[in-house]
Amino acid sequence: MEDRLDSISGLPFEILRRILSLLPLEEAVRTSTLSTVWKNLWTPFQVDMDFDTNPITNHEDCKRVIQVIGTILRSYYDCPEVWKLCLNFPESKKDLIVLATKGAENEVHFEFSKREKTSGKFKLKLEQTCQGFSDNPTKKASFSILKTLHLRSVSHLAKDLVSALFSNCQLLESLKIEKCVGLESLDIEAGNCLQNLVVLDCPDIVDLTISAPILKSFSYQGVLPQIHLVNTLNLVNVVLNLKDGLGNNEFDCEEILLLLASLKEVEILTISGWLLEWLCSAGVIFRCLRFQFNKLKELRWIDSLINRSKRDSLACFLNIAPILERLFIKIERANNCVPCPYFHQYWHEPHLWMDFATVESNTSQLDHLKVVTFLGFSIKEDQLLLMELLLKKASMLNSMSVTLPTNRIWRVVKVSLHDQQKQASSNHQNQIAVLSLTKDFFFGFTEEIYGGHCPTNANVKFCD
Template sequence: MEEEKLDDLISSLPFEIQQRVVSLMPLKEAVRTSTLSTFWRSLWSPIQVNLNFDPNPIIHEGSGQDVKQVIGMFLRSYACPEQLKLNLKVTDHTNEELVVKATKGVDQELHLEFFETQKVATKTCLYLRSNPTQNANFFGVKLLHLRSVANLSKPLVAMLFSNCNVLESLRLEKCRGLESLEVETESLQSLVVEDCSDMAAIVVSAPNLKSFEFRGALPQIDIKKTVSLVNAVLNLRDGPGSNQFECEDVLSILASLKDVEVLTISGWLLEWLCWGGVIFGRLAFKFNKLRELSWTDSVINKEKRDSLACFLNICPSLVKLSVEIQSNLSFIPSPFFHQYWHEPHLWMDFTTVKSNTSELEQLKHVDLVGFVGKEDELLLMGLLLEKAIRLNSLTIV
């Protein structure tokens, strides 16, 4: 009853004051008020604009001016929360429609959603490059979260955000049909790519990149010119996908991450390399700065246990190790390799593996999650206890 009285009271206020009330709320909470009553929904009646849209030349300089002008006018004031519904009629032979829903808040917040009338089964690429000589509506964007960017919305996204010269954080999520990503900017510090099931290649040229996270099926990853990368996540829970790789391809990815201090990696990838005959201690690079390592997989068996032991030989500065068994993960079988680099060390007995494992002189903390006391798990625990001569804590969850 009290809520109804309050709603009636607010409904009787002038429209400008009603908008002011909404503007004092966080944007997500303000948007949710549209479900309360007809009155609240009236505050969120979107500005509707219909435009023609050519997805082919829009990424070229001078094109897409109508779209830029409409969004530019929409963003001129953040005095109150507003919504824009931009209906873009595709002018090519497909006669499809792209709908862009933009919601802005008073604290410089902007959320964009893309809706396509048809799901086009076409794989696309996304290029985001900064251009200091040009200005744009989104020139000052520092954090960008793109979700479900598909075939038609991809060129529009590239047009709007290619001049984000101060972009610091980029996140791509569930962009199915997106086959490759290329980012070139000096300002980028964080990049997250998650659940983009068709992603086959990621190329990043960002000297100030500090954090890189990938979750999905293994793509080709090329990180260039970075000197600041501290944290890396390779959560390859979907295995290798449909991509074809050789040992050299995977090792080039690891080599680009060799200076990180914190690394999360899927255990099957290390096992895969070891089945190919790779012995980590014989490589030309080490993870000399790595202080925290998180290893995840669906199970601990002999091959995974010995692969982890081999990888620890190139982690001389490791302080904390977390080994997590996640039963909900799928088992990823190792592929067949036509030739080996060396005699595979996975054929060795455990006594030999243990004797070949380096002393873990800096390792002080070990967390074991999901262990149930199987033989290979116990042997790994014994190996860590023997090699970590300065171990302070061993936690089993």
Template sequence: MEEEKLDLISRLPFELQQKIISFLPLKEAVRASVLSTHWKSLWSPIQVSLNFDPNPINHEGSVQEFNQVMGMCMRSYACLGQWKLCLNVVDSNEALILKATKGVDTELHLEFFETKKVSRDFKSEPTSTSACLCLHSHHPTQTDSFSGVKLLHLRSVTNLTKTLVSEVFSNCHVLESLKLEKCRGLESLDVKTDSLRSLVVADCSNMAAITISAQNIKSFWFHGALPQIITLKNTRSLIDVVLNLKDGPISNEFDCEEILSILFSFKDVEALTLSGWLLEWLCSAGVIFGRLDFQFNKLKALTWIDSLINKDKRDSLACFLNACPLLEKLSVEIDSNLSTIPCPLFYQYWHEPHLWMDFTSVTSNTSQLKHLKSIELLGFTGRDHELQLMDLLLEKAIRVNSLTLTCPEFLS
């Protein structure tokens, strides 16, 4: 076999190759395509050209034609497939490119590409309707092409294509997992479906408002700039929340009441990830977490992330721990690659100032962490404020049985 360099995989019938690769998760199946020249042909996209009218008033025909083509693509989940759609913009010599990758496990990935010279005139729609992505489930019809999609990943949805996406995917009545990535043309997201279990919004730099109504959602992960509005309705099943606000706030306005309202909607989660600058800003404005009307009484795992630990961040974390009486695991992640979000000057209108105390006072005002058993300090450099935080945690966590310190590579 080695002398003749036989490729047994390539000799298999095409249908059998498709059947074999269909047993793999989509990500692994794509990787497996490099094993054989013939397997690469399994991923040769079917190319289709369509006319596309971006005007919401006139594009009903575009939506119907798009549904028909994608209906052919989504007809069967028995095999993997990839489609490349060229959406020729009406009254323009340019086009939009859509790459659709379908997995066998009711999984669909869509990525949009704008050609460099797409006319910007098509983006001059009224702001109130130009950048909202609405996904509302309803009873499907026989013509619904996407009614069976359970996992949907949308990448690079722009202002030019958001209406098309909203109308098409409102038919996803069994959608369980939704991920939006680098959709910079979207300013708001409105999701209302009882089937949704997981929502991820990552690097959507203009996302200013998120509204979620999903009684079965368990996980909500957000990475990017803090939106002005996050509204959760009927999310009693939510247990895992990530607010990785690495890009700071999306606007210059910082409303303590609004932020506390967001935190209140997360008060019953079991796992929570927060950016350190958010707690620092709240504390700098005078918020004392231990005196709020609510606590995180079900929170078992807390992850705090930031670019560094200084005195103010150390003290704000200690203050927040007073609202987490049943915490079992605390992870502090120090990542020097993150941007530093400077804290503005606040007029303290909540309570008497409680930050800027000496370390002895901070320690005495921190509650006993009776249930904390595991502490992780990642990116630990051994600076004074990090050591003080470690001392504080070891003093207050009377039942801790695991302390893990991980240093950056440049210290190793």
């Protein structure tokens, strides 16, 4: 393997750059770790720019920076490369460094950094208006080639620069914003091209407003802000990974329900379990709401643990997903637990402390559910009761599997007491049985081996 790498590394730089141009940008960047030769391919082209005052709040100076970026964009086309823009402000003693990593498929990643350690709070408005270069079509055209834009660590010093940059990206299809410390409000108004939006790990965000008429995929990870989706009727896939809890924000039950109502037409939804738990703890009964998820086919539920209240809140939510086909329940123990507060007033009525028999009777039949997957599970009482509930309610279920924290995968079926006695006498390997809490059937666990397929001796079947 090393001999092959050495022989490839000995090729001329032009050929190595051509190889990079054939790779997705993230994979191309990883080649910098292969050897010194590959690392040298990613040596930044440095551009130094001096300003008398802070250019990020000055229209003409901001325009000057973007013209330089436009030149960079027109320079690459054939192969990925890195440019380093050093914006120096002697009077304010604040320097801003922009790393622009460009791919061959009309993709650019901007990473912002500053030498000062303090970070100011700021609002960021991204609007596709083309005002930044209305007087210079040739410069505007250099931005119109962009289809993927990744913004990382945007600060208050760069907010006007980023806004002006985005306004000229008229054909942008994918936008990613991450790790923007100090960002409190993000307002995105896109045109008729943006299809994919990702916002990750902006710890100070309070308000997020999105208007994008053909947006199909929206992924958010971090603290829970107020999320307003305007003119986003074409959304298909939404991720709300609220792993960092509330942050410094307040929990507004009505705001959350309005958000869920705006997502009622999606087909794939990923959501943090604690959000559903808090809604149910506040008395929300999902089947009493005025909307349902009538197109939802795949639900991904994620949390740091599963207990009685989380289990029952998930069961309550399933009542408004009438055509659900696939359910994935993932336990990420590395995430922080988000403890639920005590609610003094209730939306409908308190119901999370009902006995399990009542929860089961209040759960709708899941007539379309075919696949259930538990990820990161350890077999405990609340998890077994959830399995039992799903086995009873999903009449068309043909696959239930459990992936343990050790990454061992087990197929789960419901086995009658009579059939379990037959299985015990045959003494099959890679099979275990766990008696249900009601003691009227067994959970049959068969380890999936041989490339992910069940062993041929796993002849346990679903039993009524």
